[in-house]
Amino acid sequence: MSSAPSRTSRIAVAGFSLESNAFAPTTERSEFESLFLVEGEALGKLIDDGSILGFGTRLRELRPVEMVPTLVAVGGAGGPCDADFYEEALARTCQLLREASPLDGLLVFAHGAATSTKVDDLDGHYLAALRETVGPGVPIVAELDLHANVSRRMVDSADILVGFRTNPHVDVRERSEECAELLHEMLGGMKPAVAFRKLPMVLPSVVQLTGAGKPLGDLVLHAESQMGGSIANVSILSGFAFSDVADCGLGVVVTARGDAEAAERLADELTERAWNDRGRYRLSLTSVDDAIAALAAARPGEPWILADVADNPGGGGRGNTIWLLQALVEAGIEDVALGLFHDPELVSRAKAAGEGATLDVDFNASVEDPLSGRFSAEARVTSLCSGGFTPRHGMLRGVPLDLGDCARLEVAGVSLAVSSVRQQLSAPAFFEHFGIDPARMRALAIKSRGHFRAGFAHLVPDERILEVDAPGLTTPNLSRVDWKKLPRPCFPLDPETTWEATSR
Ligand SMILES: [Zn+2]
Known part of the structure; x- marks a missing residue:
């Protein structure tokens, strides 16, 4: 860990979070307004006093920092986002980022399973736009929901993705604090090396609990035990089927401290472990x-x-x-x-x-x-x-x-x-x-x-x-649903689904 720097870092915060269910009515601006749609100074207050997330409070403990609030929109869960509202929110966020430059870093709160009425991979689109705005040299660390349908574009657009590790999600703040810690490390010179894998496993939400003895809980616990040393973060993103997009499916994102080979090795081990354990993700619904x-x-x-x-x-x-x-x-x-x-x-x-x-x-x-x-x-x-x-x-x-x-x-x-x-x-x-x-x-x-x-x-x-x-x-009975874009075959919908461990 680097020693505390003396220069004040300017760290921006942005966010757009929606869990999109392709079969639900369009999520309009009003739903964001009723939950959370805050920008500028008002957002800054909430970040500074720790009312939302742990980005600001944790970062301030680590280094001299000036938090630069832009815009955070949280819509909960609903249908695909109204494209006009999304584009307006994104344009405003990018405008505030440009006005705030030069920046030393960007912390993002996203969901990972958002779509709009025009874009299937909203989170990838969002992170790519933020990256283009701040430029390649500014570290971006993004917090994602465990139910993210992670895409290659999301991985490539941010430096580090940190997923929740609990379901029910009781570690939202801890994970945003972890984002702040990883950004702090990057500002001290740490170079993340990221490995990314997807599995053809589209799991019903009810089998994605992380309690003791649950298959996903065991996987996350094992992943957590591998963190430390050269491994900076392991995120198991178990996905949200109802987004009904090509990127649905369980994802593994491993971030190493410079050691690309270690990241790749661990990502392979974890995907293989998840796949071999697939028989345990059983539904037990009661009529x-x-x-x-x-x-x-x-x-x-x-x-x-x-x-x-x-x-x-x-x-x-x-x-x-x-x-x-x-x-x-x-x-x-x-x-x-x-x-x-x-x-x-x-x-x-x-x-x-x-x-x-x-x-x-x-x-x-x-x-x-x-x-x-x-x-x-x-x-x-x-x-x-x-x-x-x-x-x-x-x-x-x-x-x-x-x-x-x-x-x-x-x-x-x-x-x-x-x-x-x-x-x-x-x-x-x-x-x-x-x-x-x-x-x-x-x-x-x-x-x-x-x-x-x-x-x-x-x-x-x-x-x-x-x-x-x-x-x-x-x-959770996925066979009841008329899927349009889900990648098929996928487990457990198509029990004959196969996967090769060597597909790097
Ligand atoms: Zn979730």
Whole structure:
């Protein structure tokens, strides 16, 4: 490690993050505005006080630094980004970078599975444009989501890519601190040598957990154990199938400190290990009927979780499918909470009717997507709420959230948490916001693919969690999807897929 330099370095920060589901409606500017779209001085404040990411706070501990904020846009998960908005955001970012030159480095927050209505590899396009703007001599270190569909263009445009190593993603800040540390090393003369591999493995999201004993967890742990010495970073990017692009598939990016041969060797070893382990990435979905039957053994106060993994807003799902609600109501199961159900119109109706009112609700009457389903039921408005709250558990622990106007409806024995903002339910606080105590329930039906696990671990053990195989935009049952651009054959969709370890 180099000794602390005396000259102040000018380090820019830029970001564009969206997880694009090709089957979901276009993600418009308004979705970014409602989540995070901040530039200039306002962004600088958040970087300086450490409210977002760990780029600024960590770098400042390492060297005299002047952070140069440009523009960061975060759209969560949805359909391909509206191309006009993306191009405008990119042009503004590049303009701010040019105005800020000369720069000593650039730290980037990207996702790696973004597309626009015009570009399939948005992240590659974005990083290439940033590279062109700052020039070849300015180090670029970019943080990516574990679900990135890494492309050759992304690898070639940045100096170093650092992927999250946890799923649920609880290491976002740690990884941005690691980006800052690697940039600091590069400013001290470290020359990264990067090896990149892709495998024809397009994994459903639910088998990409990194907990103990999970195949991806074991791979990431092994990768982590190889870091140190000549290996600066190993990132296993397990991909996001629903982007439905040619770059889908598990990627391995190894960054060595100058030693290209070490990077190549380790990348080979890791891809071979991942491929040989592929049989362990097994789905264990429960049918809706079996999930309902399992609840016969459930008691209030020892809740089960039915994970509605196919309608995960965190993967572009609309948060409005009715399959679990309908099954619970028809089976007459009581003391169940279901959330988040995204339906701003229904919230407005509930608000107009007032607390205590009874409504005849035709769920999804104006929704065209048949995957959402339709269902009619009588619902009582139990309570209305609005304003913010801050989860104490899980991935968004400590992060202030606002779901807009909300309503709690009782539909037979189900407490339905209906929100105006489409968001993945990831912690008990989401239910508590509606006046529901999740610990007292018999079952919690949660629209989330897996991030809820970090938030509910203290309340519900793994053996009381069922991943339910209902229809939806984010179904882990990949054979249900009409793929257009996915590279075929790929495992596990095409079980006969082969791969040669020597394909460097
Ligand atoms: Zn992710």
